[in-house]
Amino acid sequence: MPSADRHLQPRRRPRQVRAELTRERILTAAAHVFAEYGYAAGTTNRIAEQARISIGSLYQYFPNKDAILAELMVRHIDRGTWTQADRLDLSPGSLETTVRALVRDAIDNHRDDPQLLRIMIEEARLSQDLLDTIERHGRKRVAQVQDLLARHPDVHVGDLGIAAELIVFTVETNTHKLMAGPRTVPVETFENELVDMVTRYLRGGRQPRGGHDAWSGDPGPVR
Known part of the structure; x- marks a missing residue:
């Protein structure tokens, strides 16, 4: 199994409802930004703007956009x-x-x-x-x-x-x-x-197709 990238771990695990809502806003905003601008142009600044939070607040939860995308995959x-x-x-x-x-x-x-x-x-x-x-x-x-x-x-x-x-x-x-x-x-x-x-x-190859048994290679009876 491939090894994990340590630089992708989220920085903050929400313990309160407000923090969890902020984290969800970041992920929802990132999904919108990536879909609209593509991944290369989907910067953390654009994500923060879409989520209506400061870039500093975003970095409290995720170290980079790669970590955000990995978390979107987990959510998916x-x-x-x-x-x-x-x-x-x-x-x-x-x-x-x-x-x-x-x-x-x-x-x-x-x-x-x-x-x-x-x-x-x-x-x-x-x-x-x-x-x-x-x-x-x-x-x-x-x-x-x-x-x-x-x-x-x-x-x-x-x-x-x-x-x-x-x-x-x-x-x-x-x-x-x-x-x-x-x-x-x-x-x-x-x-x-x-x-x-x-x-x-x-079905174990029990359904002949095209006049022969796909598993055995038997062409069937010659007519």
């Missing part, structure tokens, strides 16, 4: 919801339905402000808080996906743990790329193709 991860997947506990449905819920949650968590998402992906440096948040949420998400797979009768993979890790990584990485980049593929098309790919993998 913490605010992610798994609404669709949570509903599967009540009604699992088909394997495709299960996979679609996982994919749709990832898409819904990245719909807001693609410009800021792109900046976070391209520019965010790793603070210790960000590393801890990524690890914590990754473990939790993989465990949730593994539990869903273990309870579904149509899943045929060799190792559920590895399968869950592969699915989480594949879905999250490709969703980041789609939602943060220039939109060349409709979201609905992306969703359908990713659902189809993951569903076929989970």
Whole structure:
């Protein structure tokens, strides 16, 4: 795992409501400034101005804009919801339905402000808080996906743990790329193709496509 940059640690942890509100104002202002001006031109002076505080007050909370961006990334991860997947506990449905819920949650968590998402992906440096948040949420998400797979009768993979890790990584990485980049593929098309790919993998290659078994390479009967 990459090491954390010690220069990114926030300088002040709010202990009172007023301080927490000031910290939130800084983060909200930074999100607006980065999205409007870009990261290079999104200076701490502009952030302080947008937040309507002095630059000295800003530096009481964050040492630099890299630390602010790392904290925005932490907030982005913490605010992610798994609404669709949570509903599967009540009604699992088909394997495709299960996979679609996982994919749709990832898409819904990245719909807001693609410009800021792109900046976070391209520019965010790793603070210790960000590393801890990524690890914590990754473990939790993989465990949730593994539990869903273990309870579904149509899943045929060799190792559920590895399968869950592969699915989480594949879905999250490709969703980041789609939602943060220039939109060349409709979201609905992306969703359908990713659902189809993951569903076929989970079925253990038991669904022939194009007249041959994708796993064995058997072209099928000659006609």
